[in-house]
Amino acid sequence: MLEVGTKAPEFTLPDKDGNMVSLADFAGQKVVLYFYPRDNTPGCTRQACAFAGAYEEFKNINAVVIGISKDSVASHQKFAEKHGLPFNLLSDPERAAIEAYGVWQEKKNYGKVSMGVVRSTFVIDENGVIEKVMPKVKPDTNAAEILAYLRGEK
Template sequence: MLETGLKAPDFTLLNQDGESVSLSQYLGQKVILYFYPKDNTPGCSQQACGFAQLYPQFQEKGAIILGVSKDSVKSHKKFQEKYQLPFTLLSDPELEVIQAYDVWKEKNMYGKKVMGVVRTTYLINEEGMIEKAYTKVKAAKNPVDMLEVLNTSL
């Protein structure tokens, strides 16, 4: 996991509509950058729906939400449409950004060691610096926790 106080690595990935999105385009705004394992899985759906439900409150705070997984653009589009997600999902099938943010780790899956995305959320400030970093976040609680962090960091 990247430490707080570091410059957030810039990147450009495709969103659910196949458009290029760069982190640097959000300079001047707070960004909640969350990494999740897989579209349409119970925990990831719960986390995304939590962010969607609280989205108006994040907007009031001027915060952008970006979700990143290694799923394809097509998978993201289906996920977004299924749950009517109002924020941007980014596709990183080459794991470039996932590895740059140090969230590709060995995990235990049903007793087997596998490599995968560790659910992690970063709060990036207006200058592009990592303000907060959370690893092993609880999917259901993460959106509420991030809104509380925003409320206290303003």
């Protein structure tokens, strides 16, 4: 997984509407980049809804929220519509960004070992440098923890 002080890997991926979105599009803004395993699963839904609930607060401090998973554009579109998600969801079925950020890792579930996306969040500064890395985040508290960090509360 990438470390604080590392230049954030560039990516260009389609959003829920099929528009191509690049990290470079957000130069000059803080970017909250979160990777999650799958649309419409309980934890991922709670995490996305928490970011949606705090979306205006992120906007007020000039921070952009972007979620990335392996799900398709169509899946993201349904997920965003169903839960009213106002931020970018990017589709990465080839795992380009997922692997570049080091979040494709071995996971254990009920004793079974498989590869998958480890729920992780990165804060990228206005110059494209990673300033905070949060591996294995909890879906229910991730948005609030990031918001507190950006406000200087932690």
